[in-house]
Amino acid sequence: MLKIGSHISSAKGYYAMGKQALKLKANTFAFFTRNPRGGSAKPIVEEDIKKYNELSQEAGFHKIVAHAPYTLNGCSADESVREFAWRTMAEDLKRMEYTPHNYYNFHPGSHVKQGVDVGIDYISQMLNFVLKKEQTTIVLLETMAGKGSEVGRTFEELKEIIDRINLTDRIGVCLDTCHVWDSGYDIVQDLDGVLAHFDKIIGLPFLKAIHLNDSMNDKGARKDRHAKIGEGRIGLEAMERIINHTALRELPFILETPNDDEGWAREIALLKSLYK
Structure with missing residues (x-):
């Protein structure tokens, strides 16, 4: 079964998201x-969390x-x-532990002319501060x-961060298809090669989730402009190969395409039809 979904507004709480x-x-x-x-976060409402956790179990959410x-x-x-x-x-x-055993994704950040090495050092310091043995969130x-x-443009930069983390069992990678394409990785013509390189540098066991997005840009543009599935430079055939690749097919795929709910529903249905 394809594990597929989109970004959903959290404004009305967990149960509404489910x-x-x-x-x-x-x-x-x-x-x-x-x-x-x-910077503001809505207060956790325990009754809402309870209803969501029951719904999640009943619906079989991944x-x-x-x-x-x-x-x-x-x-x-x-x-x-x-x-x-x-x-x-x-x-x-801390809030993530109300819905345990899930993922928390973040953009590593921008070093703002300090240099990549300084950026990597700051990011690893932050992660070593916040990661706790008792947490279930990756x-x-x-x-x-x-x-x-x-x-985080290259796998090598991410590896530099991971190598400095004390609790490596609490860290992973989310691969964004638009981002890696825009950064220069050819996931259209050489998906196997890109994933082999990821495995060599970081290790495929660290790959936990995929942001599935087409790109408005040519490979290596370094611009980060998402496109709807099949309507960008990556294309539908490459997307089909990605969701069916043996190294990726069991991971959760998250759509961040420029869409509304109706559009995401269409994309989800399309991708499910292409899953083999």
Whole structure:
């Protein structure tokens, strides 16, 4: 069974997100832990969590993929921004334990002219601070397109971060198809080669989730502009190969395409029809 879903608004709580996922015929989903452009988080309502956990078990949801706010930058040159990132991620991981054994995805950050090595050092410091042995949540580093001073454009940069983490069993990677394409990895003509390289550098066991997005840009553009499935430079045939690849087919696939609910429902149905 294809594990597929989209980003869903968390404004009305967990139970509402679960019900919305079912309307889309999804069996997983992603959501922002708080305002994606700000810092506020809705209070946890235990009755809402209880209803969601019951719904999740009844519906057979697979692992869901929470997303940190875009404002979280653990390697900023501004100390107050780094402190916000540390505090926000620590709070989010505590909140994630209300829905245990899921994923928490974040953009590694932008080093803002400090250099990649400095960025990697700051990010690893943050992760070593927030990761706890008792947590059930796996924190995912997202592959990035490489625009500006983003850290995480290459598998080697992600590996540098992972190598500095004390609790490596609490860390993983979310591969974004638009981002890796825009960063220069040819997942259209050489998916096997890209995944073999990932395995060599990081190790496929660290790959936990996929953001499934087409791209408006040519390979290597380093711009990060998502397109609807089959309507970009990656194309539908490549998407079909991705969801059916033996190294990927059992992972959760999350759509971040420029769509509304009706569009995501169509994409979910299309991808399910292509899953072999």
